[in-house]
Amino acid sequence: MISVIKAIVMMRKLYVDYAATTPLDPKVFKAMKPYFTEMYGNASSIHSYGIEAKQAIAKSRKIVAELLTAEPEELIFTGSATEANNTALKGHAFKQGKEKASIAISSIEHDCVLNTAIWLEQQGYRVTTIPVDKYGLLKLEELKKALRKSVSLVSIIHANNEIGTIQPLKEIGNLCHEHNALFHTDAAQSFGKIPINVKKMNIDLMTINAHKIYGPKGVGALYVRKGVEIDPLLHGGGHEFGLRSSTENVPGIVGFAKAVELRKKEMGPEATRLRKLKNHLVKEILNIEDTYLNGHPKKNLPNIANFRFSYIEGESLLLLLDKEGIAASTGSACSSATGKPSHVLSALGIKPEELHGSLRLSLGKKNTQADIDYILNIIPKIVKRLRSISPIKKIKTWTSQHNQKI
Numbered sequence: 001m002i003s004v005i006k007a008i009v010m011m012r013k014l015y016v017d018y019a020a021t022t023p024l025d026p027k028v029f030k031a032m033k034p035y036f037t038e039m040y041g042n043a044s045s046i047h048s049y050g051i052e053a054k055q056a057i058a059k060s061r062k063i064v065a066e067l068l069t070a071e072p073e074e075l076i077f078t079g080s081a082t083e084a085n086n087t088a089l090k091g092h093a094f095k096q097g098k099e100k101a102s103i104a105i106s107s108i109e110h111d112c113v114l115n116t117a118i119w120l121e122q123q124g125y126r127v128t129t130i131p132v133d134k135y136g137l138l139k140l141e142e143l144k145k146a147l148r149k150s151v152s153l154v155s156i157i158h159a160n161n162e163i164g165t166i167q168p169l170k171e172i173g174n175l176c177h178e179h180n181a182l183f184h185t186d187a188a189q190s191f192g193k194i195p196i197n198v199k200k201m202n203i204d205l206m207t208i209n210a211h212k213i214y215g216p217k218g219v220g221a222l223y224v225r226k227g228v229e230i231d232p233l234l235h236g237g238g239h240e241f242g243l244r245s246s247t248e249n250v251p252g253i254v255g256f257a258k259a260v261e262l263r264k265k266e267m268g269p270e271a272t273r274l275r276k277l278k279n280h281l282v283k284e285i286l287n288i289e290d291t292y293l294n295g296h297p298k299k300n301l302p303n304i305a306n307f308r309f310s311y312i313e314g315e316s317l318l319l320l321l322d323k324e325g326i327a328a329s330t331g332s333a334c335s336s337a338t339g340k341p342s343h344v345l346s347a348l349g350i351k352p353e354e355l356h357g358s359l360r361l362s363l364g365k366k367n368t369q370a371d372i373d374y375i376l377n378i379i380p381k382i383v384k385r386l387r388s389i390s391p392i393k394k395i396k397t398w399t400s401q402h403n404q405k406i
């Protein structure tokens with residue numbers, strides 16, 4: 001019994017899955033706490049408790065909007081990035097109706113945009129998918145083609161949550177506006193990690209959330225540029241400028257703002273620090289034979305690295321890593337339950353037999369050089385071990401058309 005406890009205590013625990021979610025910053029928790037226990041008013045109430053809550057929301061809205069270079073009235077708080085994405089796409093579709101609405105998305109959207117688009121298509125709305133190249137960059141020529149045929153809303157993920165590739169938003173937004181289409185971007189993964197300016201980037205609608213930036217889960221926001229009209233998904237008391245009825249999640253919103261406030265200071269230095277750690281990690285991992293990088297080698301987030309190891313199963317790799325205390329991911333945390341290969345990796349043109357051998361390491365605040373050294377000590381051993389027992393290793397039928405050694 002004691003030895004078991006000792007083993008648990010002694011085992012190194014290393015979290016490298018920050019793209020799935022992040023730990024709440026203690027400062028954020030501290031800022032939120034009084035809004036659970038003392039300042040619990042309903043922001044719609046007339047009394048002092050209500051006013052307190054209302055003021056806290058107003059202040060938070062200002063702080064979050066500032067990091068996007070938006071006006072506070074252009075931001076509505078939601079229950080998640082999933083909800084914000086649903087609101088952007090469905091809100092636009094419902095407002096325009098089936099005659100006018102026509103939506104284009106990329107082939108590497110997060111499930112909550114992809115499945116919303118699929119659902120809208122099933123309801124009779126027009127939906128187009130724009131392909132990406134082998135690095136995950138949107139094919140702008142294909143977007144132009146679609147825009148010429150008339151599209152009312154384009155939704156493109158800013159930085160992809162699985163591979164980290166960053167899209168040229170400014171250019172995409174410009175193309176959209178030249179063709180009178182609205183431009184929505186899902187920035188849940190990039191917000192607070194790299195600078196975003198909604199005005200300069202020609203963005204009309206943008207999705208963000210708190211739990212990817214050391215804020216609480218269950219709170220997100222949708223930026224809706226002044227003049228852009230969408231229908232609400234939730235009808236009720238008319239909260240959030242009539243676009244999202246529900247008693248506001250005051251502690252969550254306050255926590256979101258606190259997380260944003262911290263990001264304003266930490267974002268730049270943290271990006272530099274993580275980029276350095278990641279570059280070292282990537283360089284070393286790619287020394288393992290038959291190992292490749294998924295995503296763009298340069299135009300990517302400072303903290304996400306996605307690798308592909310031929311002849312092994314990502315799931316087995318994850319389990320063995322977990323045994324060594326390393327918490328990573330095969331890609332998107334959201335679809336790993338279904339066991340289906342990632343639609344993002346498929347969209348890059350990776351061969352089906354190689355789709356299962358991927359590993360996403362996403363770094364964050366608590367990771368150090370010592371963590372990277374630990375990972376670099378463990379991964380080659382595990383890969384070697386898995387390959388030595390791999391039944392597919394012997395049948396070398398792959399061509400390496402997509403195999404970039406960068």
Ligand SMILES: *Cc1c(COP(=O)(O)O)cnc(C)c1O
Binds near residue numbers: 157160218
């Ligand atoms: C995490 C994530 C989401 C979903 O966010 P929730 O707030 O958990 O709903 C959506 N899009 C991207 C790109 C994400 O990384």
